[in-house]
Amino acid sequence: MIQVNELHKTYRNGRVKALNGVSFSVDKGEIFGVIGPDGAGKSTLFRILASLLIPDPGRGKATVGGYDVIRDYRQIRQIIGYMPGRFSLYQDLSVEENLKFFATLFNTTVEENYSLIKDIYGQIEPFKKRRAGALSGGMKQKLALSCALVHRPKVLILDEPTTGVDPVSRREFWDMLGRLRELGITILVSTAYMDEADRCTRVALAREGEFIAIDTPKGITRDYSEVLWSVEGDRMPALLNRLREYPSVKTAFAFGDKHHITVEKGITTEELENYLANNGFKETRVEPIEPTIEDCFLAM
């Protein structure tokens, strides 16, 4: 459904490289996640695929639904739904007016496509007279998704749709994406939440304009090559600093109620526990653990 081959995009006469030869493909009915730091080129890529930005000419190629992103931009706009990272609906139009507006742009009506959006639009319909600008963050996301869906797109392009959204609404949002996928809609989504990567069929880890890994979430964690332990105890911030001082500890990061550390091969958990005990950290638990996507991301 999406084919990207050696795509480049530079800004400021080539001085800033936003995309540096990105290649990947997304099959119909996939939820393909793009994970990467700010400045990795995620938004640039999504805007090119949405035909809103032209890639560097003469280098690489991208198609969506078989249409070329430069030549066939009119057709592409018919078959995609795009949700930009920044809320870009009309703040002074009501919820209902925004939705009608987008339906009209695509020569369709809200009624015709109500079955597709009712799960999500139903939740904000009680507030349909409210100005879009006066909605809470979670409601704005739901309206933006409804507007992106109202013309029954084949491909949804969602740029960080859940940034600023609370954990309960986030879970609902992803349940919704799962149902859209079952209807055969292809979804390309970027996120800064690592737990969401596990809900994708495949993910790409992006850095500095390149995709450095593309695989299923399981495949990404399977390829992790470090020795990874969790450490749990009292005085967690001080513990983190102490861990970093131990020569065999390569990296140490806070992970909620635990710390995750990577260590040189050959040292044992007992050695580390003894070291910590000798430095005033009694009752510390050190255990080997399986990596999460976030561990893989931090090891990039």
Place this chain on the structure above:
Amino acid sequence: MDKVIEVEGLTKRFGNFTAVDRISFDVKRGEIFGFLGANGAGKTTAIHMLCGLSKPTEGRGSVAGFDITRENEMIKQNIGYMSQKFSLYEDLRVWENIRLFGGIYGLADKVIAKKTEELLERLNFKSERNTMVKALPLGWKQKLAFSIAIFHEPEIVFLDEPTGGVDPAMRRQFWEMIYDAAERGITVFVTTHYMEEAEYCHRVSIMVDGRIDALDSPRNLREAYGAKSMDEVFQQLARKAQRAD
């Protein structure tokens, strides 16, 4: 231990709608206090009252020793504030933003100059001195915004979703800056939607429909709710919400 925030029965109504419903809590000096809740639970309205930007309908409170209703101008001088949405002027350079906020808080030119060097040094930002803020990656922007929010050494800093959209590596660096500030005695009042970040707070409160339904250390909350993670605690509480987001 002295208290930097004391709030009792704080309430805000807009017409028939009770955005914040009789909340009471204290925050101690040097504490990192996580202020959690779903979108629309009333967090931002509560923070506006604490910062002296909005008058409570009922209840009382003090921040940094000043009454939030009568002495709101004094509060503004003694707090720092940053949010995900607004923090810095995009069309000013890094040094100009520092200069501007230093001036707004009434610091002397000499003090600003000296502290600017320290700040750039600490952030490893010397090469970015003349960069327009809009050209900085989000994570850098947020680190700079936080440094500027505590530039005048406030008693307390309010951080409204400071790490939204920031990648995991940068988020961790940001939290290490929060710990440094807390160790220097600055109280940190922070909201976040990342539940693992809730674990980094000394205590957290969870707002549901305008009320504070839970308040304790992350460990005690997990035990009280029989949950493995703060995410589970949050899901249990926030799912009870009646108010539509």
